[in-house]
Amino acid sequence: MHHDLPAKAARLDQRDPLLSFRERFVLPEGKTYLNGNSLGAMPRQAARIARKCVEHEWAQKLIDSWNTADWLHLPQRLGNKLAQLAGAQSGEIVVTDTTGINLHKALAAALSLRPGRTTILMERDNFPHNNYIAEGIVAQSSQQHRLLFLERHELEHHINEDTAVICLTHVHYKTGRLLDMERLTALAHQKGALAVWDVCHSVGVMPLELNRCRVDFAVGCTYKFLNGGPGSPAFVFAAHRHHAQMRQPLTGWWSHSSPFAFTAHYEAAPGIGQMLTGTQPVISMVTLEPGLDIALEADKERVWQKSQQLRTLFLEALNETCVPLGVTPVTGEGLFASQLALHHKHAWPVCNALAGQGIIADFRAPDILRFGLSPLYNRYADIIKATTALRAILATECWQEKRYWEKRPVT
Numbered sequence: 180m181h182h183d184l185p186a187k188a189a190r191l192d193q194r195d196p197l198l199s200f201r202e203r204f205v206l207p208e209g210k211t212y213l214n215g216n217s218l219g220a221m222p223r224q225a226a227r228i229a230r231k232c233v234e235h236e237w238a239q240k241l242i243d244s245w246n247t248a249d250w251l252h253l254p255q256r257l258g259n260k261l262a263q264l265a266g267a268q269s270g271e272i273v274v275t276d277t278t279g280i281n282l283h284k285a286l287a288a289a290l291s292l293r294p295g296r297t298t299i300l301m302e303r304d305n306f307p308h309n310n311y312i313a314e315g316i317v318a319q320s321s322q323q324h325r326l327l328f329l330e331r332h333e334l335e336h337h338i339n340e341d342t343a344v345i346c347l348t349h350v351h352y353k354t355g356r357l358l359d360m361e362r363l364t365a366l367a368h369q370k371g372a373l374a375v376w377d378v379c380h381s382v383g384v385m386p387l388e389l390n391r392c393r394v395d396f397a398v399g400c401t402y403k404f405l406n407g408g409p410g411s412p413a414f415v416f417a418a419h420r421h422h423a424q425m426r427q428p429l430t431g432w433w434s435h436s437s438p439f440a441f442t443a444h445y446e447a448a449p450g451i452g453q454m455l456t457g458t459q460p461v462i463s464m465v466t467l468e469p470g471l472d473i474a475l476e477a478d479k480e481r482v483w484q485k486s487q488q489l490r491t492l493f494l495e496a497l498n499e500t501c502v503p504l505g506v507t508p509v510t511g512e513g514l515f516a517s518q519l520a521l522h523h524k525h526a527w528p529v530c531n532a533l534a535g536q537g538i539i540a541d542f543r544a545p546d547i548l549r550f551g552l553s554p555l556y557n558r559y560a561d562i563i564k565a566t567t568a569l570r571a572i573l574a575t576e577c578w579q580e581k582r583y584w585e586k587r588p589v590t
């Protein structure tokens with residue numbers, strides 16, 4: 180590698196105003212973790228708080244903790260912290276369930292506000308999970324809803340008077356390419372449709388402005404750039420203006436206006452609480468709070484700026500050392516979020532060979548090698564380490580070794 184780049188990385192690290200956040204996380208020795216877009220690193224505080232919850236609140240205080248440790252309001256309390264990260268107001272977000280389940284509720288709630296309109300517009304190449312969820316909704320719909328799966332460039336041309344909802348993902352999970360949330364939402368509104376956004380890959384790493392973009396509903400997860408822990412509960416946003424009319428289908432005692440009145444029939448809670456369903460996984464809820472607190476402490480613009488600088492350095496280093504050896508970075512028009520994707524015909528064994536050298540990335544079929552960039556704990560030096568390792572792997576073709584081809588269920 181040209182000697183300039185490692186020196187440049189060192190300089191950038193030295194001057195990095197976010198550098199001290201790295202100490203707030205446990206990062207395993209000998210590993211360069213570039214997969215925070217799949218599972219964020221563990222905040223040190225998470226282990227302490229989990230222990231306190233388990234050993235004190237659960238073991239000692241038992242049922243009392245619903246009141247004394249305020250387990251009851253965790254969805255709202257954490258939701259209000261998330262609101263600050265997502266450009267929403269207090270009372271517009273609850274932390275609960277999974278992204279998929281929240282998407283089910285949000286999409287159904289949006290449809291309930293547009294009776295008579297039949298089309299749900301989605302991107303064909305979306306994270307498939309979201310499309311499966313929408314297929315489930317349509318299969319149950321009594322109103323002849325239909326799904327229109329489109330290519331990205333076709334989206335804006337198909338929003339019309341029959342569109343009930345556009346249901347889009349802010350950042351493409353493979354390429355990292357962003358959709359223009361504000362513009363597409365405005366186009367939907369111009370035609371009288373609503374907009375539901377999935378912000379899994381943007382929350383915590385870029386300054387989100389759900390209200391400024393006039394988003395109607397949004398969902399996202401907390402275990403990626405928010406470092407909430409494996410399977411930590413997701414969140415759902417519903418703009419205040421919809422609370423009085425919307426109806427979500429997974430009605431339960433937690434979305435009831437008075438759960439402990441045990442009345443015979445359902446009556447929705449007035450605010451964002453109506454997006455809940457049942458009892459929450461308290462230990463996971465408690466454990467995700469340190470990740471939110473760290474994200475709140477960091478300056479959002481700086482985080483985003485560093486993310487872009489990490490990406491730029493990465494591309495520079497790859498172009499110099501790895502592109503001539505057969506990888507093709509996904510670049511081009513538009514903005515990219517906090518990841519970098521590379522095409523390589525044998526991305527899976529290459530990814531495993533990288534892991535063999537302590538560089539943790541991931542693979543998305545059929546040929547994508549994906550690196551997540553977490554500005555709160557990744558250093559510019561990590562980029563140089565990853566590129567140097569990748570270059571050696573490509574040059575020696577050690578990825579051809581049989582051990583790197585072994586299949587594993589999670590990629």
Ligand SMILES: *Cc1c(COP(=O)(O)O)cnc(C)c1O
Nearest residue numbers: 277278279306348352377379400
């Ligand atoms: C990670 C991710 C999810 C996660 O969904 P779960 O239901 O929480 O498993 C959903 N949508 C997108 C776009 C994602 O990237």
